[in-house]
Amino acid sequence: MSAPSRFDRGHTDDLMTFLSASPTPYHAVANAAERLEKAGFRQVAETDAWDGTSGGRYVLRGGAIIAWYVPEGAAAHTPFRVVGAHTDSPNLRVKPRPDTGAHGWRQVAVEIYGGPLMNSWLDRDLGLAGRLSLRDGSTRLVNVDRPLLRVPQLAIHMDRNVTADGLKLDKQRHLQPVWGLGDTVRDGDLIAFLEDEAGLARGEVTGWDLMTHSVEPPAYLGRDRELVAGPRMDNLLSVHAGTAALAAVATSGAGLPYIPVLAAFDHEETGSQSDTGADGPLLGTVLERSVFARGGSYEDRARAFAGTVCLSSDTGHAVHPNYAERHDPTHHPRVNGGPILKVNVNNRYATDGSGRAVFAAACEKADIPFQTFVSNNSMPCGTTIGPITAARHGISTVDIGVAILSMHSARELCGADDPHLLANALVAFLQP
Template identity: 75%
Template sequence: MSPDRARAHADDLIAFVAGSPTPYHAVASAAARLEAAGFTRVEERDAWNGTPGGRYLLRGGAIIAWYVPDNAGPATPFRVVGAHTDSPNLRVKPRPDSGGHGWRQVAVEIYGGPLNNSWLDRDLGLAGRLVTRDGAHHLVNVDRPLLRVPQLAIHLDRSVNEGLALDRQRHLQPIWGLGEPREGDLIGFLAGEAGLAAADVVGWDLMTHDVQPPAYLGRDEELLAAARLDNQVSVHAGATALAAVAASGAELAYIPVLAAFDHEETGSQTDTGADGPLLGTVLDRSVYARGGGFDERARALSATVCLSSDTGHAVHPNYAERHDPGHHPVPNGGPILKVNVNQRYATDGQGRGLFVAACERAGVPWQSFVSNNATACGTTIGPITAARHGITTIDVGIAILSMHSTRELCGAQDPSLLARAITAFLQG
């Protein structure tokens, strides 16, 4: 692979992550890239037509995009790349203004399963969406040092280096100023940042983010450190691949689809999560818009395949015993094929063959991942997608360190390798 090509892709990923502190920003960033590639937005409440071309829809922190080739018929199957837009973080409570002892704080709730200690002593911004009385959603992003979760000095806890225990209610509330808390301060401030009147803001979905920008790391800059690699690296790769396939002009045997869902980190059981109806509804409507009915839908789904792309674990040099001894994925070794016989990942032998074939067509190396038998295995949207829609599903991703930290680490070449493999998969 050309080093320049991999670097250009990583540079674009850096811009994507830096501009996407929340799921709402991530789908807007993906939509902007697809718009530049000729895709048009559709609304769920409108009638759809089945004419060729690229389309996408947004719902909250989720985006579904698809490209109908000229030769598509009512029963043409789909090739879906699935990902998720959310990451563990600290999210603002309904009554956010809190504090005491001369400090003004922001009341937060823990979202997902973060490495709690990684949020200590970080310069944090606030971002998300504000909802006004007319029901409109307004993105806001304060991407500068605004908040901080201060750690207790070692002088006041001499045993801290023998084991740090953080109470999620008491110890993770960030400070953002001095004085007594006043109700309405935070939302009033954020309304001003968004150019809104504070009295018009009646709802919000707000979350913290580390304002340190992504950066290349190492003597040879062969590593990439950034927030939210889990799983914006897959959202970015999927959008890049879909745009490339649509622009290729090649005759396709499948309809390529990007499905990037919200709320994977909390179980996916929402209207914008993988366990909701969104993807199935879009696939059904696509079939019906091209003149198909129930029979054509069933035929299309029977040959549909989903590539569930999410980050996985690179072998940790300081904790190698936590990994399966025969499976040590390394950065810049290419995408990982994730397997679990208890179906925490959806990959089976058939799926393995499909993914290996895509990697070979793309000239991309690949690796296998399986958990140590003594360690509980995580999961993804893969098994949910397979069970909900009855479609063959394969779990893949790239290998990273520090998963669920405020700042994760991957090989700088792997994002490009993943995008190339996804492109070959979507092309079929």
């Protein structure tokens, strides 16, 4: 029998459902929007005029979503409380000419997106999902969530040095998945297959953004089921927690001193420089338009931004039992130890002392523990949307997250209690 947890596992169960239903950023934002709709939010188009009435709204653009809740009586200069996250994960993405193959194998041509642990994509049953652009200008999501593709590893008998020298993969030659047999490569086969899967007529698809995903579902792991293994925790874990927190705060209604916001961006894994990335204008434009829709001036916008705080929530590194020497010797975040505060004095993370105080206050209000992550001085430090958000918008930003193992693997590992702890901290931050 599983040992009881002091925390409700319902949130983690729901996270696992969200991960399974969100194989791509496009699916993730659609699922987040559906959850917000149930909490009373409504979608607004960027091309329409916005009004300044109270209530919840959201904007969808590609693989990004910005959602906010204006409480009754909010002034034009009311500051924002922003939870930032990203929707993309490293994976294998389909090239513009996807149909390829050799020696009797039919294959799909893929490009490497972000920085995946490439070995984790070998010998794994893969599905295919993404966004189809249609001849009439509309888009359609597609998700083939069954074993369709596989990147077969070379047998050890033909690579005797792999044990001594380690696995060495050429990104171009060794990661092209197989999906069938045939001596003739026919251009258009893959897209025709997806048109059938999506119930579309042949020739209706004129563009696509497609990517592979592991079809193995998330699962509790361990003797006491205190761990969760699953795909895309970096960073759909934070997107899910932020969505749940915003919906909870909006449902509670009145008395909010800030305007709570969820900003889930695409393309963080490749530098955030896109119209849906954190280094683009999307967040600033949405926040400004919210100010102006409530009758605000540029002065009101400046006052609102000056009082705004953003929690940039992304996964971080739990201490690895087999590589503890790679971590800072005095900072060993543990799974199920609560969310982590990320600190780097060279501004790879945006946290400073005042930001730490904001996050500590939220965790104290939520009655949950938190931990601190600092990189080993001899190791390079990763980064997040945090410094980008702070620099682009002049917004006080704090980097936080959940400690996991196997980051950037096709299947990552976290503590079963930590997602719920993070969501509670975010609720306390959005509703101080």
